[in-house]
Amino acid sequence: MVVKNKFALLRTPGFAWLWGGQTFSTFGSQIGSIALAFIAVKLLDAGPAEMGWLSAAGTASFLLVGLIAGAWVDRWIKRRVMIIADIVRMLAVGVIPALYFTGNLNIWVIIVIAFVMGLATVFFDVAYQSFVPVMLPPDKIAAGNSALETTNQTAGIAGPGIVGFLIDLFKAPTLLVIDSLSYLISALTLGMIKDTETPKPKADRKPLHVEIREGLRFVVRHPLIRRISLTTSVNNLFSSLMFSIFALVFLGSQYLNFGAGAFGLLGTSAAIGSLLGAISTTKLIKWIGEGTLISLSAILGGCITLLVPISVAMHNELTLPILLLMDFLNGFAVLAYNITQVSARQRLCPPELLGRMNASIRFFVWGVMPIGGLLGGVIASSYGVQSALWVGAIGSIFSSVFVVFSPLTGMRKLPDGPEAK
Numbered sequence: 001m002v003v004k005n006k007f008a009l010l011r012t013p014g015f016a017w018l019w020g021g022q023t024f025s026t027f028g029s030q031i032g033s034i035a036l037a038f039i040a041v042k043l044l045d046a047g048p049a050e051m052g053w054l055s056a057a058g059t060a061s062f063l064l065v066g067l068i069a070g071a072w073v074d075r076w077i078k079r080r081v082m083i084i085a086d087i088v089r090m091l092a093v094g095v096i097p098a099l100y101f102t103g104n105l106n107i108w109v110i111i112v113i114a115f116v117m118g119l120a121t122v123f124f125d126v127a128y129q130s131f132v133p134v135m136l137p138p139d140k141i142a143a144g145n146s147a148l149e150t151t152n153q154t155a156g157i158a159g160p161g162i163v164g165f166l167i168d169l170f171k172a173p174t175l176l177v178i179d180s181l182s183y184l185i186s187a188l189t190l191g192m193i194k195d196t197e198t199p200k201p202k203a204d205r206k207p208l209h210v211e212i213r214e215g216l217r218f219v220v221r222h223p224l225i226r227r228i229s230l231t232t233s234v235n236n237l238f239s240s241l242m243f244s245i246f247a248l249v250f251l252g253s254q255y256l257n258f259g260a261g262a263f264g265l266l267g268t269s270a271a272i273g274s275l276l277g278a279i280s281t282t283k284l285i286k287w288i289g290e291g292t293l294i295s296l297s298a299i300l301g302g303c304i305t306l307l308v309p310i311s312v313a314m315h316n317e318l319t320l321p322i323l324l325l326m327d328f329l330n331g332f333a334v335l336a337y338n339i340t341q342v343s344a345r346q347r348l349c350p351p352e353l354l355g356r357m358n359a360s361i362r363f364f365v366w367g368v369m370p371i372g373g374l375l376g377g378v379i380a381s382s383y384g385v386q387s388a389l390w391v392g393a394i395g396s397i398f399s400s401v402f403v404v405f406s407p408l409t410g411m412r413k414l415p416d417g418p419e420a421k
Contacts, residue, residue, distance in 0.1 A: 014135055014192075014193035014194060014195060015135055015136070015144065017189045017190070017192045017193045018131075018135065018148070018189070018190070018193060019147065019148060020189055021185060021186040021187075021188070021189030021190060022148060022186065024182050024185045024186065024189075025086075025182045025183060025185065025186040026182075027182060028178050028179040028180075028181065028182020028183070028185075029179060029182065030163075030267055030271070031162075031163050031166070031175050031178050031179060032093060032175065032176055032178070032179025032182075033267075034163045034260070034263055034264055034267060035163065035167065035172045035173070035175040035176055035179070036096075036110070036176070037247035037251065037263070038167060038172045038251065038260050038263070039096075039100075039105075039110070039172050039173060040054060040107060040110060040247070041247055041248055041251045041252055042172075042251060042260075043100075043172065043173075044105070044106060044107045044110070046107045046248065047248070047381070048245050048248060048376075048377050048380035048381045048385065048388075049377045049378070049381050050107050050111075050377075051244055051245050051247065051248045051376075051377060052244050052245065052373050052374050052375075052376050052377020052378065052380070053111050053373070053374070053377065054107070054110065054111050054114055054244075054373075055240060055243075055244030055369070055370070055372075055373030055374075055376065055377075056244070056369075056370035056371075056373035056374045057111045057112070057114040057115040057118065057370070058114040058115070058117065058118045058121075058370075058373075059118055059240070059366050059367075059369035059370045059373065060115060060118060060370040061115065061118040061119040061121070061122045062118070062122055062362050062363060062366035062367045062369065062370075063363065063366070063367035063368075063370055063371075065119065065122060066122055066126075066359050066360075066362045066363035066366065066367060067212045067215070067216070067356075067359055067360060067363050068208065068212060068359075069122050069123050069126050069359050070126050070212070070215055070355045070356040070357070070358060070359020070360060070362070070363075071208050071211040071212045071215070071355070071356055071359070072123075072355075073123065073126045073127050073130060073355035073356075073359065074130075074211065074352065074353070074354070074355035074356050075199060076127075076199060077195075077198070077199055078127040078128075078130050078131040078134060078355070079127075079131060079190055079193055079195055081123050081124070081126075081127040082123075082124050082127045082128060082131065082186075082187075082190050083187045083190045083191060084120075084123070085120040085121065085123045085124035085127070086120075086124065086183045086184070086186045086187035086190070087183070087184075087187055088116070088119075088120040089117055089120045089121070089124075089183045090180050090181075090183035090184050090187070091180075092113050092116045092117050092120070093113075093117070093176050093179050093180040093183065094176070094177070094180040095113060096110065096113060096173055096176050097173040097174055097176050097177060100171075100173040101173070105173070122359075122362070125358075125362060126355055126358050126359045126362060127355070129342065129346070129354075129358045130354040130355045130358050132144050132145060132148075132346065133346050133351065133354060134195060135193075135195065138347055141343055141346050141347060142282070142285075142339070142343035143282070145339050145342055145343050145346075146278055146279075146281055146282055146339055149274070149278040149335055149338075149339055150275060150278040150279055162264070163175065163260060163261075163263075163264040163267070165261070167260040172260075211356060212356065214353065214356060215353060215355075215356025215357055215359060215360040216356075216360045218349065218353055218356075218357055218360070219357060219360040219361055219364070222348065223407070224344070224348070224406075224407070224408060224414065224415075225345055225348060225349075225357075225361070227402045227403050227406045227408065228294065228341045228344075228345070228402075228403060228408075229361050229364050229365060230402040231298050231399050231400055231401075231402040231403045232341075232361075232364075232365040232399075233364045233365045233368050233399075234368075234395065234398065234399035234402070235298070235301065235302065235396050235399035235400075236365050236366065236368055236369050236372065237368040237369070237371065237372045237395065237399075238372060238391070238392045238393075238394075238395030238396045238398075238399065239305070239372070239392060239396055240368070240369040240370075240371075240372030240373050240376065241372040241373070241375050241376040241379070241388060241391060241392040241395070242305065242308060242376065242388065242389055242391075242392025242393060242396070243376075243392070244372065244373035244374075244376035244377060245376050245377065245380045245385055245388055245389075246308070247263070248385070249312060249385050249389070250262075250263060250266075250323075251263060255312075255385065256312065256315065256319065258320065262320060265320075265324060266323060266324060266327050267327075269324040269325075269327040269328045269331070270327035270328065270330065270331035271331065272328060272331070273327065273328035273329060273330065273331030273332040273335075274331035274332065274334065274335045275331075275335075276331075276332055277331060277332040277333065277334070277335030277336045277339075278335045278339060280332075280336065281293070281335065281336050281339045281340060284336060285340060288412075289410070289411055289412030289413065290340055290344060290411060290412065290413060290414045291407070291408035291409060291410060291411025291412070291414055292408075292409055292410055292411065292412070293336060293337075293340050294337060294340050294341050294344075294403055294408050295400070295403045295404045295406075295408055295409040297333045297334075297336040297337035297340070298333075298337055298399065298400035298403050298404065299400045299404060300329065300332075300333040301330055301333035301334055301337060301396070301400075302396040302397040302398070302399055302400050303397055304326055304329045304330045304333065305326070305330070305392065305393040305396040305397070306393045306394075306397070307322050307323070307325065307326035308323070308326060308389050308392075308393060309386060309389035309390045309393050310322070311323050311326070312385075312386065312389060313386060344414045344415075345357065345358075345361070347414070347415070348414070348415060372392075376388050376392065379391060
């Protein structure tokens with residue numbers, strides 16, 4: 001049965017709390033990410049190398065501890081993992097304004113805090129993607145993911161849109177208080193959920209390295225999930241290479257030198273595109289099929305990134321409109337791709353492997369991001385920011401080949417369960 005009305009999911013016990021908490025958390029994170037970039041570039045004068053390190057620090061934990069996090073999450077109660085991760089992130093973000101107003105903040109302190117945030121995010125994300133199938137039956141998983149993304153992107157429209165006004169009204173570090181509070185609200189709403197999940201019995205646990213290997217084996221051997229993971233990994237590698245320095249290029253006085261308001265507009269444009277993508281995905285699946293949508297959205301997302309180096313090279317009155325268009329289209333493509341492939345992965349994976357499957361995929365697709373971030377800083381420092389942008393754009397286009405030239409293209413319906421591949 002297909003769920004026709006996403007809001008009917010509010011009657012599912014606990015889903016309303018998850019929905020509301022993550023929507024507010026997204027709003028805070030949208031403001032926080034822009035404020036943090038503004039602090040690094042405008043207040044702390046970070047250069048390409050420092051921005052590369054900052055980007056790498058935020059995602060390094062997916063490479064360093066992502067696999068073991070998945071094995072642990074499969075052993076623990078996922079909702080509790082998410083609550084602890086939210087509390088850690090709340091405290092970490094809250095430290096930044098305190099250090100700034102006492103004169104003790106520098107770029108390397110922010111890099112360390114970004115690493116701590118990334119470590120907590122590893123556990124939250126693995127548990128989060130594994131928690132939706134715990135709450136919802138298989139026929140509601142896609143609708144649940146679509147509903148969460150729809151409202152998250154709606155909240156994301158407001159955050160970036162007002163951040164320029166808020167930065168002018170308050171100091172940028174003050175805005176991070178909003179981000180910190182959003183993590184607190186997320187933790188409180190998760191605490192209101194009553195689920196029936198129990199820890200995996202110790203008698204059923206295998207040695208940690210065996211459980212990690214089982215998750216990796218499932219991802220590598222499953223023909224559809226393997227191709228999706230390859231496309232996402234390569235795309236994330238080159239996207240992080242490009243966007244690790246994008247805030248510097250956009251805000252830096254020696255480059256485009258746009259203000260916080262224009263930077264916020266980029267986020268709003270991306271959120272509007274993402275919202276449209278989240279709303280449209282279910283209809284697009286019916287129109288062209290699940291597998292074909294994954295392939296087409298991957299191609300679209302890669303080709304769109306060419307607009308970044310093109311618009312930066314132009315550096316005229318058309319630069320900002322082109323970048324706004326790029327963010328809109330990219331937001332649409334990314335959401336259509338993610339909702340479709342994440343829902344398929346959740347259906348295809350046995351429940352006892354969900355945490356390890358998600359962690360293994362995170363290891364591959366997010367583990368490359370710190371490498372991309374560092375490469376972006378090195379290439380920009382050695383050969384100029386324009387070279388780094390072109391390398392990132394061309395590599396992003398190439399990433400789609402793994403799904404385009406695969407059985408996914410042309411598949412209207414992906415398998416419904418773990419037994420079918």
